Amino acid sequence: MNQLYDVIIVGGGPAGLSAAYSAWQNGAKKIVVIERDRELGGILQQCIHNGFGLHHFKEELTGPGYAHRCIELVADKPEIETLVDTMVLDVQNNKTVIAVNPEKGLLKLEGKTVILTMGCRERTRGAIRIPGERPAGVFTAGAAQRMVNMEGYLPGHKIVILGSGDIGLIMARRMSLEGCKVQACLEICPFSNGLTRNIVQCLNDYDIPLYLSHTIVAIHGEERVTGITVAKVDERMTPIPGTEFDIECDTVLLSVGLIPENELSRGLDLEMNPLTNGPVVDQHRETSLDGFFAAGNVVHVHDLVDFVSEEAEIAGKYAALKAQEKMATENRTVTVKAIDGVRTCVPQKLTMPAEIPADEKVKLFMRVAAPHRKVKLEVKSGDNVLLSRPLPVAKPSEMIAVEIPAAKFAQIGDEVTVGLVL
Numbered sequence: 001m002n003q004l005y006d007v008i009i010v011g012g013g014p015a016g017l018s019a020a021y022s023a024w025q026n027g028a029k030k031i032v033v034i035e036r037d038r039e040l041g042g043i044l045q046q047c048i049h050n051g052f053g054l055h056h057f058k059e060e061l062t063g064p065g066y067a068h069r070c071i072e073l074v075a076d077k078p079e080i081e082t083l084v085d086t087m088v089l090d091v092q093n094n095k096t097v098i099a100v101n102p103e104k105g106l107l108k109l110e111g112k113t114v115i116l117t118m119g120c121r122e123r124t125r126g127a128i129r130i131p132g133e134r135p136a137g138v139f140t141a142g143a144a145q146r147m148v149n150m151e152g153y154l155p156g157h158k159i160v161i162l163g164s165g166d167i168g169l170i171m172a173r174r175m176s177l178e179g180c181k182v183q184a185c186l187e188i189c190p191f192s193n194g195l196t197r198n199i200v201q202c203l204n205d206y207d208i209p210l211y212l213s214h215t216i217v218a219i220h221g222e223e224r225v226t227g228i229t230v231a232k233v234d235e236r237m238t239p240i241p242g243t244e245f246d247i248e249c250d251t252v253l254l255s256v257g258l259i260p261e262n263e264l265s266r267g268l269d270l271e272m273n274p275l276t277n278g279p280v281v282d283q284h285r286e287t288s289l290d291g292f293f294a295a296g297n298v299v300h301v302h303d304l305v306d307f308v309s310e311e312a313e314i315a316g317k318y319a320a321l322k323a324q325e326k327m328a329t330e331n332r333t334v335t336v337k338a339i340d341g342v343r344t345c346v347p348q349k350l351t352m353p354a355e356i357p358a359d360e361k362v363k364l365f366m367r368v369a370a371p372h373r374k375v376k377l378e379v380k381s382g383d384n385v386l387l388s389r390p391l392p393v394a395k396p397s398e399m400i401a402v403e404i405p406a407a408k409f410a411q412i413g414d415e416v417t418v419g420l421v422l
Helices: 014-025 042-046 063-074 141-151 166-177 196-206 263-267 305-323 406-411
Strands: 002-010 031-034 050-052 080-083 087-091 096-101 105-116 120-122 138-140 158-162 181-187 210-212 214-220 227-232 245-248 251-254 258-260 292-294 331-338 342-346 349-353 362-368 372-381 384-394 400-404 415-421
Touching: 002 014, 002 305, 014 031, 014 042, 014 063, 014 080, 014 105, 014 305, 031 105, 042 063, 042 141, 050 063, 063 305, 087 263, 105 305, 120 141, 138 141, 141 166, 141 251, 158 166, 158 214, 166 181, 166 196, 166 251, 181 214, 181 245, 292 305, 305 362, 331 342, 342 415, 362 415, 372 400, 384 400, 384 406, 384 415, 400 406
Parallel strands: 002 031, 002 105, 031 080, 105 292, 138 251, 158 181, 158 251, 181 210, 331 415
Antiparallel strands: 087 096, 096 105, 120 258, 214 227, 227 245, 331 349, 342 362, 362 400, 372 384, 372 415
């Protein structure tokens, strides 16, 4: 099977589906979305709680509800083909995608452009090197979420959660609702890594204690987890001797961060950002390799799926224009640098054509390195202040999105800096 597509999209989650719809809106005639799971929708299918879609669809939806909306966008459109239960084995520099499907066998798809929307995966116990025994009962929070919400199994009854990421917090509430006892939530940082609303709704409302600056120093049990030893950590995140205490449990859920799924990106030798663990992209979400775009959690981890869809729509639009040869070819490149308390900023570069289209937008998505109150965010190019915005609260767990006004584009030099004024 050898076909030529305008846009090939690797990943059928909210990013891939939003990118496909946007590409279709912008004139792409032949689009394919490749998804390795048995159904479209990505991780949203197991997120049965609400809180999705407030920005993008202007109403509150559950995860499957949001996924259904995205699936409806691409349904009944002959220009958009979807392949589920299909694993991409290789993406080549000439935009050839090799995939395998149980019914169709080995597929070789050729595209004019490729959009990478593979999402992210969870960091495991091996990645954070928790000492102790290796008994059953240690799961990532996302794996436990799938077990409970989709497969109908309880991973355990007395739960401890390591990490205060959003999935861990939501699973604290979910396990409580299933009748389990959540003993504690432990966080190695001096601040929570989850959204404020999740801290309130999932821990405070269920009287689940949150221990900041604490971590697990040992897991006990032979065949099954019987308990853990917890210790306080210092500013270098090293356990402090003498602060240890034990918690009885039969299950440990790990919510210790997400890693963008970039094995295919590294195989293409794309320029990667070491802080986001994703490809370096411009404001059109084009990577360092011509004709390859990336969007969503594969670029950097988002806290709201609404922002994932927004980014993917940008990638879909410009991939479609690129396939139709409607994008400017003579551009100058502007570097975007995160400074002064801002840890990461996406896009990491701007591609500025000689004549800037009237509808051109540059939206910056950033995260701060540490919590702050009453600070000001400044976007500058040299001495020119492109944007200044007061922030009542800035937290590493909550992404900040700002848009550079089109009227300011003429003031952009060779570099744009994004930083906090304390």
